[in-house]
Amino acid sequence: MKMNKILLALLLAVMTGLSLCACDSYSYVSATQEETTEPPSTKPAYETGVYTTVAKEETFDYTDKAGNVYKTTYQIPRINLVGADADMINKEITEKFYKDFVAAETEQANRSSLTCDSLDYERFINGNVLSVVIKRVYFSHAVDYTVYSFNTSTCTLLDSKGVVTAIGKSYPEVKEKIRTELEKDYMNKYNTANPPQNYKENYEKTLSDDNMEKAKIYINEKGNITAVCKEYASVGNGEFAVVITLD
Secondary structure: OHHHHHHHHHHHHHHHHHHHHHHHHHHHHHHHHHHHOOOOOOOOOEOOOOOEEEEEEEEEEEEOOOOOEEEEEEEEEEEOEOOHHHHHHHHHHHHHHHHHHHHHHHHHHHOOOOOEEEEEEEEEEEOOEEEEEEEEEEOOOOEEEEEEEEEOOOOEEEOHHHHHHHOOOOHHHHHHHHHHHHHHHHHHHHOOOOOOOOHHHHHHHHOOHHHHHOOEEEEOOOOOEEEEEEEEOOOOOOEEEEEEEOO
16 A cells, blocks of 8 residues: 555656646747747838829810810829828828819810819929929919928928928028028019009018918929929919029
């Protein structure tokens, strides 16, 4: 009986040892698997090898009921940077410009005049600054510009100050240079022997700090600082977009 108790105790000890080995072995394998797991892939800074592609393009070619011939192609961009800012701007572009395609399709079907004569964009890359300028021209010849600039290294949206800072310039100095060129342009157009009504009021409004802060600055194809500004005058619809380029 005593011998049986001894054998039973030895058997229990061996089984306990095997159980502990099995747990240690399982823990070791799990740790090894975790250590060798590959990290998730990193997204590229841009998606297709270029910073923009055409998001939507459509050609309208017809003659309206008055005999006017229209042949124009609308196109708008998609920003291919990866990130929340690019997603936000792509959504904004869709919401703002897709309605022009719908309107033109209706006008073509009805053989009526185009409301928007042309819709196109340009893309400029200077260092790590990407600028996209969308230009919309209406039947009245009024021109609307929409400007977006990005830092391609960080995939973040840049405002006018950010664009100027990114190329190592002083924003206050650049703003004053733009104001000087805008003043020259304004006076060449409206400071005549018979200036438009409210000339002084509109002149001051055009050169005001508020209007200068709203100017959309970008870098053009030659690397020059360029700004889309508003000029105010008591003619036409009362305000006009102008493009000012610094040497």
